[in-house]
Amino acid sequence: MFFMCRIFIAQVTGITKNIHHVSVKAFEMRSSYVKVYGTKQEIREANEYGPVVKKYERDMDRYEQEKRNGNNNATLPKKPEGYDEKARRYKDVMERDENDNSDGPIAPNGAWHMPETGETPKGLRHGLQDYQPEEWKK
Structure with a gap:
């Protein structure tokens, strides 16, 4: 077939x-x-990145609140190295897990790697x- x-x-x-x-x-x-939606190692690392994402988001919220309050000396928090890619993967895994129970898409934000031969x-x-x-x- x-x-x-x-x-x-x-x-x-x-x-x-x-x-x-x-x-x-x-x-x-x-x-x-096999690796299109991440290797086991990449998925584990993405899951473990949650606390970093949450801390950076809290720090950014605090910074923005300080700026709204008129504090021109507020310091922009330093973005962790590789944050954009790692945060995107963390959010992908969280959404994938949610969708697993609700028949949503496997990877709504796309694949992490191209298919291979x-x-x-x-x-x-x-x-x-x-x-x-x-x-x-x-």
Whole structure:
């Protein structure tokens, strides 16, 4: 069944690239989605980053309140190194866990990594391949 599906996809890819005159990128081998939503280590680190996010948000709230109160000497809190990426991943994991119980999307903010080439079937080219319309090759 899967093999037939792969043949169909290959045929559709060929048709699509030639009829619609577009370049198509595809894996010849099966795709691996193992790390797309984060490795076990990355997910663990994201979960552990919660206290840092909460502290920085509290510090920013305090700073903004001081500025609203007219304190021009208020000091902007120092953003932790790598904060933007780590905070985004922390929030992604929290939302993913919430959505797990409510049929929401796995990763509403997108994947953390691109899919990779799988291990099978053997004998095909490894990596993402470019397919172009036949007329472009002339």
